[in-house]
Amino acid sequence: MGKTGVWIDSKKAYIVSLSGSDANLSVITSEIEGVTRIEGEGKEYGRFGDQYTSLENKQENRRKHEVAEYLAEIIENIKTAEELVVFGPAQMKIELEKQIKEIQPLAKKLLEVVSADSMTENQIVAWVKDYYKA
Numbered sequence: 001m002g003k004t005g006v007w008i009d010s011k012k013a014y015i016v017s018l019s020g021s022d023a024n025l026s027v028i029t030s031e032i033e034g035v036t037r038i039e040g041e042g043k044e045y046g047r048f049g050d051q052y053t054s055l056e057n058k059q060e061n062r063r064k065h066e067v068a069e070y071l072a073e074i075i076e077n078i079k080t081a082e083e084l085v086v087f088g089p090a091q092m093k094i095e096l097e098k099q100i101k102e103i104q105p106l107a108k109k110l111l112e113v114v115s116a117d118s119m120t121e122n123q124i125v126a127w128v129k130d131y132y133k134a
Contacts, residue, residue: 002082003081005124005127006084006086006096009088009090009118010091012029013027013030013074013096014026014121015077016125018128023125023128025125026077030066030070031070032067071096075096083111084100085112086110088116089116089117089118
């Protein structure tokens with residue numbers, strides 16, 4: 001796969017892999033839902049037998065599961081990278097870094113995690129090319 005860059009936020013990840021002067025861009029869309037409040041929602045707790053469960057807990061558990069699936073899909077797409085840089089605006093890049101560091105062969109290839117603003121696809125490709133030129 002060569003030199004690879006991943007721009008990530010909670011909605012999408014753009015994976016740019018460079019091969020010579022060519023850049024291949026792929027997009028992974030997350031299934032992570034934001035916090036949703038249903039109109040007219042009454043109880044904060046549901047009762048099941050003697051157990052109480054919080055709607056908030058259910059939403060948080062679902063979100064954790066969705067984040068894990070999202071990151072797993074990204075890792076599946078970058079595991080053949082020779083060199084890797086992760087960049088993006090928010091917390092999700094830190095979550096991806098944690099996952100990468102748990103996979104020893106991939107952890108060795110991670111060069112850097114960089115804060116970056118939102119970008120267009122062309123800007124993302126240009127950023128990765130510039131990163132590896134330096």
